[in-house]
Amino acid sequence: MGDDVLDSFKVVFHIDNKERWKMVLGNVKNLLNEVDSSDIEIEVLANGNSVGEYDNRISENENIKLMKELSKKKVRLVACNNSLNSLKLSKEDLLDFVEIVPAGVLELIKRQNEGYAYIKP
């Protein structure tokens, strides 16, 4: 049905401030209450100091619990490699579901070029 096309969504959430994780992840959770995860592609692109929340050595908190839950629902949690380097974090230090891209801002441009909506909570 034509409606299936209209009801298929793509979105990239941008976070670059670690204080915003609660808001970003709450936004994603609310979105998945409205749209079936098979009808939407959701990416969370983290750069700046926000990538520190991906560190697998920090104690599990509400944000990390929610990340784990969301990653099981096809939400892609992505880190900017420049930002990881700034915080001296490497792939092995990160939660295992985290993907790395070379430059977060280039990822944001590419996704928008592919028709992803952009949201900066």
Place this chain on the structure above:
Amino acid sequence: MGDDVLDSFKVVFHIDNKERWKMVLGNVKNLLNEVDSSDIEIEVLANGNSVGEYDNRISENENIKLMKELSKKKVRLVACNNSLNSLKLSKEDLLDFVEIVPAGVLELIKRQNEGYAYIKP
């Protein structure tokens, strides 16, 4: 004239922090000084704690005065229902021009899919 097409605009302003109302509403006002309200569709989508400013029980302030003025110029002032629920606000508590959508982030995606520009002041 072809120019009429080029000079027709659509934009959604996103606010999720109540401290940003002055900036958002000032942005909208500046925009309407440049573009005739018949040539533009403007939506202000509020989620997070920013929806508290729509409460009709708080004293009129500069933000609310400006919201009233802008709503008369076809600017749509919209609230996320998830955020209203978090603040225990219902439809009856809101300024009468406020529209409600089930999920603010889904509204932001739909609008961008419809060709609206996105601005996060």
Place this chain on the structure above:
Amino acid sequence: MGDDVLDSFKVVFHIDNKERWKMVLGNVKNLLNEVDSSDIEIEVLANGNSVGEYDNRISENENIKLMKELSKKKVRLVACNNSLNSLKLSKEDLLDFVEIVPAGVLELIKRQNEGYAYIKP
């Protein structure tokens, strides 16, 4: 090659808070480490109090040094005239590479209509 088309990008960075200059300019610098400046159009659109950083009477700081460097790489540094007026700044007060547009938010809409990605660091 077809890839040349895919690897040609346009992006507008939005800044409306002077505290964010370091992040915005770092983002642009990182981007130019990934993409050749001839393959990308980068605009930095400043409104709100962020336009104060364009004032040629303040002492050169790291942000200004980086602006100068980036302006030589075709990055367009733009100021909203409404915001300049609020800070009582005129064209003569600004660093010589700064361009002025009448309304920053209208510029953001026009650029997105032209296919620019939007990033708000």
